[in-house]
Amino acid sequence: MSIFIKLGWYFKQEWKTYSIGVVGLLLTSLLGIVSPWVIGRLVDLIHRGNLKVHDLVFLLVILAFASIAQYGARYIWRNAIWGESAKLEAVLRGRLFWHYMQMDTQFFQAYRAGDLMAHATNDLSAIQRVAGGGILQFADSIITGGTTLIAMMTVVDWRLTLIAVLPFPLLAVMSRVLGNKMHIAFKESQAAFSRLNNKAQESISGVKVIKSFGQEQDDIEEFNGQIDDTIKINRKVSWLDALFDPITTLIMAISYVVTIVYGGHLVIAGTITLGSLVSFVSYLSMLVWPMFAIGMLFNTLERGNASYDRIDAILNKRSSILDKNDGVVEEPHGDLVYAIDSFKFPDEQQNNLQQIHFTLKEGGTLGLVGPVGSGKSSVIRLLLRQFDEYQGAIYFNGVDLRNYQLDALIPAIGYVPQETYLFSNTVRENIRFARPEASQKEVELAAQKSDLAGQISSFPAGYDTQVGEEGISLSGGQRQRIAIARALLIDPELLILDDALSAVDAETETRILRTLRAERQDKTTIIASHRLSSVMNADEILVMDDGKIIERGTHAELMAQNGWYAETFDLQALETEDEEEDING
Template identity: 85%
Template structure:
């Protein structure tokens, strides 16, 4: 019953509606006592030869009225209990989704997408069943079972009732023994579902890679292996679950035998009438549902308990990024000053960034270049406050970025990553994602700045073109330019392009960068790129390697140093010439 205690906060909040539902169940149970009594009365009248038309009509009318009243009572409890269980699921779903939105990068590194999806679907459904079916099974087993037993003792015979319920204690023993085993089994079952969900999500997302390397069979074998593992775990759960019904049926069968034997003796001895025995058998049959409900109740409670614990583990995770409610509320702007002594990713011993110092005047442009894994993206991730645990300070407008409210800092930054994510919507809605109220003219201006407006004009549906899941219907360059337009639409104080031009050709890159220099003369820009032509006009260029700055200066200064930057620039220029020469040839 622990899950009822854990959900006590909700039951207390909605006690009025649940009370209405329980009262509806009580009336349903009380009204359910009447039909067996009517049947027993009819049997006695027939047996004695005393049945008249008037008596028959009266009993039939009474049976009809009771049936109609039961219908109304059932409507009341079903509306109340099932309605509240749906509200609980909606409440928990909103709470869980909001929690996902508040969590930091480390959280999403710890929990895979499939796990989070399993919590938001399978686990929430199991909890909803506790607040719906669980309450019904608990209350109905007590109310229907209790009222039926009272009717059996008062309307028929208390001695026959005691004899009939002799096997019932075995049901409590069985429920206690199996309940503990089922709790552990359900936990393993939910975990297996999460693993299978993860595998399905990864395989569907990476289907292009799987096909391009011809790994369909191996991936299918791995997926089938996880399916088999999940089935085996659930088979064990089902074996435990399946023990409830046969044991309950056996207990009820023993009760029927005892009832027939001892009840027959009472009829023969004229202690009770034949009609009373018929009523008693009807009452006993009414106990079948409460007995089965007890078995179903333990199933429902253990599933819900395991799921509630899993969701609570997620909800108890705290973001390492603290949003100061009394922090600076004005939107961040001004010079950007980076004074970082050291930074290491969580759970890593080695330093990922070391002695990173630079200043970008408002309206200036900084270039970040270096080999893959040199630390360019790490510098940017700290600016975006994906991690706050570092030695040093990053100032934006003379204020530590950790002292800003997130709603004041994040909207001031337009971030365009290399791996662009687009929503399954139109081009227009993807561009104005951060500003849903933006006009069509503003959307078109942003598209023009990212050198995409002319291509959109060639699409049959124009800005209403559906991009497909993750922008699958567009080329890599088109997706990147939509992401750039999306960032430019909010006119950020700081624009960060993290290798965001890697999928466009050199000519398009030049057009976009020239537009940015013209349009953003009073706004700050950071460009991280492996293509050095993207940063050659920056006010300062930082060359990074192994988390440190190894060269810095303007393009001309770095070329004179004849270091990594100069060598790489010459090599890339030579590759470009060879490509153009091969094309022209």
């Protein structure tokens, strides 16, 4: 029953509607008592040979009235209880989704997408059933069971009632024993569902890679293995769940036997009439649902309890990125001072960045280059406030980045990663994602700046062309240029291109960079790239390796140093010449 306590905040909030629902259940139960009484009266009248037309009409009118009224009462409780349960699911779903949106990078590294989806679907549905079916089963088992027992004692005979309910305590013992086992089993079942969801999500997302390497059969076998494990766990749940109904049926069968034997004795002895015994058997049949409801209740509560614990654990996770209520609300602009003494990712032992110090003047351009894993993206991730735990500080216009409110800082930064994410929407909506109110003219101007306008005009529906899931209908270069247009549309104070031109050819890259230099003379830009031609015109270039700056300067200064930069630049230039010769040859 602890799940009811955990959901107490919602029941307290919606107590009026739930009270109406409980009243509807009470009326339904009270009106349900009428039918067995009417049947008993008819049996007695027939048995005595005293049935008259007016008696029959009177009893049938009562029966019809009770049935119609019961229909109305059922409508009341169903509308109230099921409506509130759906509302609870909507509240929790919104709360969970908002929580996902507030969490940091560490959270999404700890929880896989499939697992989070399982929480947002399967777990929420289990909790919703507690607020709907659980309330119904709990209240109805008490109300219907209670009113029926009272009717059995008052309308028929209290001794027969006492004898008939003697087997019922066995149900409480059974529910207690099986309930504890089911709670553990349901937790394992939900965890297995999350693992299966993760596998399905990864296989669907990575289907191109799976097919490219011919690993379909291996992936199917792994998926089938996950299914087998999930089925094995759920069989245990089903086995425990299946024990409720047979035991409940057995207990009810014992009650029927006792009723017929002892009730027949009372009829023969003249203590009760035959009609009263018929009414009593009808009342006893009305107890079947409350008995089954108790079994179903424990099933519903244990599922909901396990799911609520999982949801609660997620909602209690806190982002390590603190958004200060008294933080700076003005959008930043001006010089960028990066003074990081050391930084390491959570759970890692060695520093990922060491002594990264530079100053980028407003309107300037900084280039970040270096081998794979050198720390370029780590520098950028701190600028995006994906991590706040580091030694040192980053200042934007003289204010520590961590002292800005996120709603002020993030809109001032236009970030274009190497792996671009596009939504299953039109080209237009993907470009104006950060500014949904942008006009068509502004969208077209942003596309021109990213050197994509000409290609968009050749698309089947122009800017209304659907890009498909994650932009599957577009080339890598087109996806990157849509992402660049998306960033340029907000005209950010700081534009960060994180290897964002890797999928375009050298000529297209040159046109885009030339446009950026002309358009962003008063705005700051950071370009991280493996292709050194992307940064050769930057005001300063940092060469990184193993999380440290090993060279720095302008293109000319770095070429004069004859270090990593000069060697790599010459090598890339030679590769470009060879490619051109192959094309022309």
